[in-house]
Amino acid sequence: MARGRHRSLQVSRRSAADRVGASGATRRKRAIAPWVVVAIVLATVVSGTTFGYLWVTGGCSGSSVQLSIAASPDQAPVVQSLADKWQKDAPEVDGRCAQIAVRAVQSAEVASSLTPNWKEDSGEPRVDVWMPDSQVWIERTGARPDVAQMVSGEPSLIATSPVVMTLPRPMAEALGWPDKTLSWAELAQGRVAGTTWAKYQHSVWGPIKMGIGDPRASFPALGTLLSVADADGDNSVTETELGNALLLARASTVEAVTSDAFFANMKKVTNTEAGLAGSGPFPATEAQVAAYDNAKPKVPLVAINPDEGTVYAEYQYLVLKADWVDSVRKKIAQQFLSYLQGEEAQRAYGQAGFRDPQNSTQYAVGLDTDLGMGSQSTSEARQLPDIKSVDQTVGFWTALQRKANVLAVIDSSGSMDEAAPDGQGKRIQVVQQACLRADALFNPDTHVGSWRFSTKLDGDKDYQEMVPIGPVGGNLPDGTSRRKALDATIYNDLVPEGSTGLYDTMLAAYKFMQAHWLGDNRLNMVVMMTDGKNEDPGGISQEDLIKQLKATADPDKPVQVVIIGYGPDADLNELKTITQAVGGNAYPAKTGADIEKVFLATLIGGQS
Structure with missing residues (x-):
């Protein structure tokens, strides 16, 4: 590259x-x-x-x-x-x-x-x-x-100097090196699936770990991210291929921003087994690996040209x-x-x-x-994607690292059972798939909760909690993984029924997030997805909603409100009037991909 x-x-x-x-x-x-x-x-x-x-x-x-x-x-x-x-x-x-x-x-x-x-x-x-x-x-x-x-x-x-995959020699050999070419994507899939070293007869090493580093600060990290993201090697990264970047982001567990920091940590290892248990594949240049190994460390590292091809530091x-x-x-x-x-x-x-x-x-x-060093072959050298793709991929990575505090509020009114605007199934099915893909975007430390809304779902309430808010990488009180619970309720609980109690639900969601606001430089937000306009004559008026939203807002605890109006029946002017009262915005969406784009752009900071 x-x-x-x-x-x-x-x-x-x-x-x-x-x-x-x-x-x-x-x-x-x-x-x-x-x-x-x-x-x-x-x-x-x-x-x-x-x-x-x-x-x-x-x-x-x-x-x-x-x-x-x-x-x-x-x-x-x-x-x-x-x-x-x-x-x-x-x-x-x-x-x-x-x-x-x-x-x-x-x-x-x-x-x-x-x-x-x-x-x-x-x-x-x-x-x-x-x-x-x-x-x-x-x-x-x-x-x-x-x-x-x-x-x-x-x-x-x-x-x-070629950017290589470096890891302790015993680990590389356990994975099949040098007879087998190792792949970042394959290792990442195993990591996300919870694969442990027991699969390779080394249970003492525990779960497989791997690191990428920060592509905003390190070229080996950036080059590796781009080579995995640009899976077809056409020197551009499509929106579909960004999913490969997501895989790397979710698999990365070895905490080191740069390869320099990774080597500094490895030099501190005094016990071989402890060093192996805390290590895993990490991107670095061949020259860096050579300098490390030539110092005769406790745990030698190998340099592997990954299956994705080799990027060169120039x-x-x-x-x-x-x-x-x-x-x-x-x-x-x-x-x-x-x-x-x-x-x-x-x-x-x-x-x-x-x-x-x-x-x-x-x-x-x-x-x-x-x-593994000193290969004379340059046929595997890859070109870097165009600068637009580089910026897009780094922006996507940045969004994936951002911690947030999010309440997803999803319309399950009867109209969601109608055909999707693009003819790809029913509206509720498109929204379900978009929500499942959006769920994968969240950093494990991000807090996420979900509600559904129509009318009179819980007594006189137009909304109902599906999953309580908390770390998406954590568990519910009964031990169920919160991420799995989110996915399961999206599939099972979003049953189209009733009308659209939009105003009462929005006010309740906003007050809830003010009460559950988190600091730590997090993005606190309410994301509502709806295909219509308010259809609850017994609820509050738009005027009352805006008045109460403004009264509830706390400048020291900002909560961003984003409403995604899905389909032709969504009244975008009405939605914008609501969100702009508290500094948010509303966006139209005709497809599931549109929903994902708005969500991702909001995490990155591109929407306001």
């Missing part, structure tokens, strides 16, 4: 402009006492503000100028080492003494923090050159109008087009780029387990083939 691979392999010889992280003091170079040099180095290392700080030795007599590089953490040590060597001979550019500061920072963090308004006194590190682990971060950043110009230069590809070099990147810094950046593209630097990257820009392992060392 290396987007624009052929284009990115063309080495850019043009200088560009970037953004910098630590300001370099202007000073003339003179003889420095050894103890001063040591003090400078120690102070810099201890401070941790940059990965390293390069000072100029004898030979350059001009004032200093510093180039600040933000590099992904996995390659930062290599970049630092190469910067040390490059600067060893005191390079001079336009009469200035060149210095380089290398800062290890996640690519996603740089992508979100870049701004054209950076000032030296802002307290934020300056970035002149950005070295992310994938061009996708550059493209996503370029979609922001305020920084598009800053990242519009042509990046140069420095190195690559380490780019981009000079930002920013006001603070003056002509001298551009020249320093260009000279250092030329050095990085030379054989000495390529061998240094290879020494650290990286492949060259052509995905070749010609310089790579330390790739243990017995642990």
